[in-house]
Amino acid sequence: MDEKKVIAVIGATGAQGGGLCRAILADAGGGYRVRALTRNAGSDKAKELKQLGAEVVEVDIDDVESLKRAFRGAHGVFCVTFFWEHFSPEKELAEAKNMADAAKHAEVRHVIWSTLEDTRMWVPLGDRRMPTLMGKYKVPHFDAKGEANRLFSERGLPATFLLTSFYWENLIHFGMGPKKGEDGNLYITLPMGDKKLPGIASEDIGKCAYAIFRKGREFIGKTVGIAGDHLTGGQMATALTKALGMEILYNAVSPKVYRSFGFPGAEDLGNMFQFKRDFESVFCGARSLEFSRALNPSMQTFENWLAEKGREIPIDIGSSRASGE
Ligand SMILES: NC(=O)c1ccc[n+]([C@@H]2O[C@H](COP(=O)([O-])OP(=O)(O)OC[C@H]3O[C@@H](n4cnc5c(N)ncnc54)[C@H](OP(=O)(O)O)[C@@H]3O)[C@@H](O)[C@H]2O)c1
Numbered sequence: 001m002d003e004k005k006v007i008a009v010i011g012a013t014g015a016q017g018g019g020l021c022r023a024i025l026a027d028a029g030g031g032y033r034v035r036a037l038t039r040n041a042g043s044d045k046a047k048e049l050k051q052l053g054a055e056v057v058e059v060d061i062d063d064v065e066s067l068k069r070a071f072r073g074a075h076g077v078f079c080v081t082f083f084w085e086h087f088s089p090e091k092e093l094a095e096a097k098n099m100a101d102a103a104k105h106a107e108v109r110h111v112i113w114s115t116l117e118d119t120r121m122w123v124p125l126g127d128r129r130m131p132t133l134m135g136k137y138k139v140p141h142f143d144a145k146g147e148a149n150r151l152f153s154e155r156g157l158p159a160t161f162l163l164t165s166f167y168w169e170n171l172i173h174f175g176m177g178p179k180k181g182e183d184g185n186l187y188i189t190l191p192m193g194d195k196k197l198p199g200i201a202s203e204d205i206g207k208c209a210y211a212i213f214r215k216g217r218e219f220i221g222k223t224v225g226i227a228g229d230h231l232t233g234g235q236m237a238t239a240l241t242k243a244l245g246m247e248i249l250y251n252a253v254s255p256k257v258y259r260s261f262g263f264p265g266a267e268d269l270g271n272m273f274q275f276k277r278d279f280e281s282v283f284c285g286a287r288s289l290e291f292s293r294a295l296n297p298s299m300q301t302f303e304n305w306l307a308e309k310g311r312e313i314p315i316d317i318g319s320s321r322a323s324g325e
Pocket of ligand 1: 010012013014016017037039040043046060062082084141165166167170311
């Protein structure tokens with residue numbers, strides 16, 4: 001009989017969940033099995049996970065009954081929502097509730113909820129430093145995740161709240177790579193002033209989540225923050241210059257200018273960066289590099305990540321202005 005504990009992974013074909021699936025599958029003797037959850041078991045990514053040894057089960061996080069079936073018999077579940085697919089904090093909250101209800105129903109022993117800060121605890125809605133968005137949020141994709149924490153704790157679930165960091169893959173996939181300025185130089189654009197931005201190789205999020213599951217009860221009821229580096233925009237530009245072999249400069253615009261860029265989510269991200277800038281010690285302090293490396297000894301630095309992925313960063317030589325995440 002297979003005595004391995006099942007970890008059911010939401011977003012298994014994506015960045016966070018995919019990293020967790022691969023971390024578990026790479027550790028054949030670790031005592032855990034992967035149940036990879038996807039909306040489409042027939043996709044190439046789902047088939048790849050199956051080939052690596054995962055059980056693949058279809059789920060839709062908008063359908064609580066599908067979640068109950070998918071979590072059945074699982075020891076642990078990894079829960080994440082997908083704000084950038086729909087831009088709706090209310091939908092994230094409803095999906096988090098579905099996952100919490102299903103985890104309770106399945107009586108799982110450990111839930112990891114991939115969350116972020118509810119920035120309204122530091123910047124209340126009446127604070128005019130940054131605009132209120134969608135009527136009741138400062139940073140919608142953060143606030144909804146932080147607000148959803150209580151959905152897990154109120155149900156008495158054995159939950160760990162995992163605070164993630166800015167993926168360096170945003171330089172590849174989210175239009176945040178270097179762009180040519182009007183003066184002909186290449187720039188990365190962030191409204192962070194001289195403050196440090198905690199960043200991470202997205203694959204490391206899953207490795208940290210696996211380490212948290214392996215620690216058993218140690219992190220149940222706790223908030224755990226992770227990052228691979230805390231770097232200023234200037235430090236990121238210097239590392240990019242070295243890795244890409246071309247000069248990249250840092251364009252430190254104001255959050256107001258960033259919010260005005262006009263791409264979908266620009267205001268949300270402008271507020272997000274402003275929060276990270278204005279509460280640097282809180283935000284970096286919640287994501288200790290020492291702790292992160294103790295949890296996941298192979299945690300990549302930005303330099304490590306650039307050595308592996310730097311060549312995938314698109315260099316936009318046609319645009320005079322940066323867009324965003
Ligand atoms: N970008 C950043 O820097 C950053 C940093 C920290 C946190 N985050 C947060 O990370 C979250 C996204 O996580 P991620 O980057 O791992 O996502 P991702 O790579 O975009 O993956 C999303 C996966 O989720 C699945 N999915 C989408 N809708 C679903 C649904 N309704 N039911 C079930 N599965 C669904 C999709 O798989 P199938 O198509 O196979 O179903 C997809 O592969 C966002 O909420 C974002 O705010 C992002």
